[in-house]
Amino acid sequence: MSFLSGLLEFIKDVLSQPALLIGIMSFIGLIALKSPGHKVLTGTLGPILGYIMLSAGADFIVANLNPLGALIEKGFHIQGVVPNNEAIVASAQKILGVETMSILLLGLVLNLVIARFTKYKYIFLTGHHSFFMACLLSAVLSTSGMSGTLLIVVGGFLLGAWSAISPAIGQKYTLKVTDGDEVAMGHFGSLGYYLAAWVGKRVGKPEDSTEKINIPEKWNFLRNTTISTALTMIVFYIIAAFAAGPEFTSTLSDGMSPYLFAVMTGLKFAIGVTIVYSGVRMILADLIPAFQGIATKIIPNAIPAVDCAVFFTYAQTAVIIGFVCSFIGGVIGMLILGVGGGVLIIPGLVAHFFCGATAGIYGNATGGRKGAIIGSFVNGLALSFLPALLLPVLGNLGFANTTFGDADFAILGILLGKAGPMGIYVIVAILVLVLLIPNFIKTKSVALNNYED
Template structure:
């Protein structure tokens, strides 16, 4: 029994296998021939692995850039990084985290089956991160044992269903009606970016329609434009930190050459992500129709933020740059306020900033992409600073969660406990339960909450 449980735990930690499993179930439900079941199951798995390989490549090449910026501009503080704080937390909260993850998935599936919140959260590593956050915050709030696991699992399942629904009207604009939802815990900042985009710009003024003279037409190639943009970043950081420091990162390679090669490797990582995304969408969405029609009627997959990059590649670059600028300004403002400095983490600013740019572009074009992503940069600077005290002992680990939703959930639970005790936390849980149940007893035009602009 223990071996089987460990096997399923390992599956849950691998979003690629989770996607493949969902595709397999959908294809079987559609009674597809065996060869189509095999290819339709493998392609989403391989696509996600490709996406992951590209993301790893990006992260690996962002790491030296972050170190050069810290050295060159003499910045010290806390760097938000989901993977870093989760690795610290797992030494003390491993059992609680995995138990909450498993229970949360079950609750999410039950909600999708029996309520109008039909979103199935497929980004397994983000579910894992949120399970870790919940275990840390609930333990700090005085919960323990099975009570902590039950409450944490319920919160995770509810959040996984509700957050994709909140901004689905914006997601439909991004995807031009494709039946996917946002399955990433930076989502509230993306929806804020889209809302702001609608106030400051026009969707028809899209980043993807930027007119480029013929001699600059090579910039329409996403790989080339990303490489050139990142070359500027890397060269500035390299010269600021000095050749002696850069050589400690490069293994003795010339400073300029190292900067240029790292920038180009980053661009290759982005291209690999795009290729993986296309493979995922090409087979996961048709297979998911089997789940949506046969098992969980009208089910909608909530997928990783990088899946949306192909819908507006130019907005990806604009969003990253604007978010990073917002992060720098936010850090300066925290310094003036006498707060702990939150150093802009290039990983959250790339992935979350790019996605915020895409959402801002969908409602406000170029201005929406830039301003929306800039606001995202401020949000993922201020919220981690507010989250640190709520994490208890983990708050001293010199890192914190980087994406917006983690901060919102952690701060909400922590502050409710601070002012109202455990009753406040249970009250929030009861409110979320009511949010998913009540609409099922109301007559609405659509069977899915907030889909098709309901």
């Protein structure tokens, strides 16, 4: 391997690690602020360690959700397609690895260029979601007939543009979630979250927040998020274990008593959520102050767009409500698809936890309890119908046994897949106009939409 190819491989590896991306951004910001060496060190390591902690918690959650999915499929006799971003990306890399990585690199660079020279000041820091989107774009564009340099340039532009535009679309909602903290949504389930916030605004009142639910003193322990999450998930696991039966549950429990396994897995899930919360606090404690250096010195008024789990600490009761209601929406969506003769989209518990919880948070920010419940339920329906509509677009490449799970992937994939080559050029032209026109219009904030109603 030559030095150049080895260097490119190293850069690719760095850019695919969101923890390092966040750390690099913090480092640049602190250097721009001329912070002393010890603050640069701690301010860089803090977000990196926080994101690794967040990822460890997320991995722990996923590991303990997978048995629940298997129990539900067995216990309720469900067969179909389970949307899973990681699974489809793993399959696609065997065919489109070079295209995916080229689109990723170009997209990340263009996101920074767009943030510097337009009013879309949002820097997308969730590297693994950028990677997933690059994979989707390479698959859909190649299906439309594009290849080589043209595919990479169009795909890179689409990734860079959407990385800047998607946080801006719902930033007014995000500011309500964070109570004005200067962060944005950097996750490609964003359209589902904004939909939940839009629904929430129309069905409820933000002052009736899930975080203000009156709980009698004897039930006050439920305000401890770890305990309330554990109790909720234990009920889920025990019901699923009873439905699947002790014989099947034993195949997952590695020799442990089936129902004890259900209880312990529910408890472990709650610990995973708590680890995520701790990681989020570490990220925000150092990232937001450090990012002021980028926002003032390098890319004026830049705003970090971060992973959806970062928002979990803002409304912890809404996290559980959102997950449960989104999952219920996913089950109902699956039944509707089954009755209508469509592809059966089995609710993926990982997608419904992370996306459903975030939809609950956004629905709560605009519509309180009703917003959290109905907004996340609508998100759950979308997580059934959208992947079903996306499947035909990806089927030509042999991905029909799985599909992408989150809203932005599905909506962009469907639009591009149905548009055809000429339609894709029209979409690119529209995005160019969307990026440029605000520069010639007076807006309420320098960073587009960075204000509350």
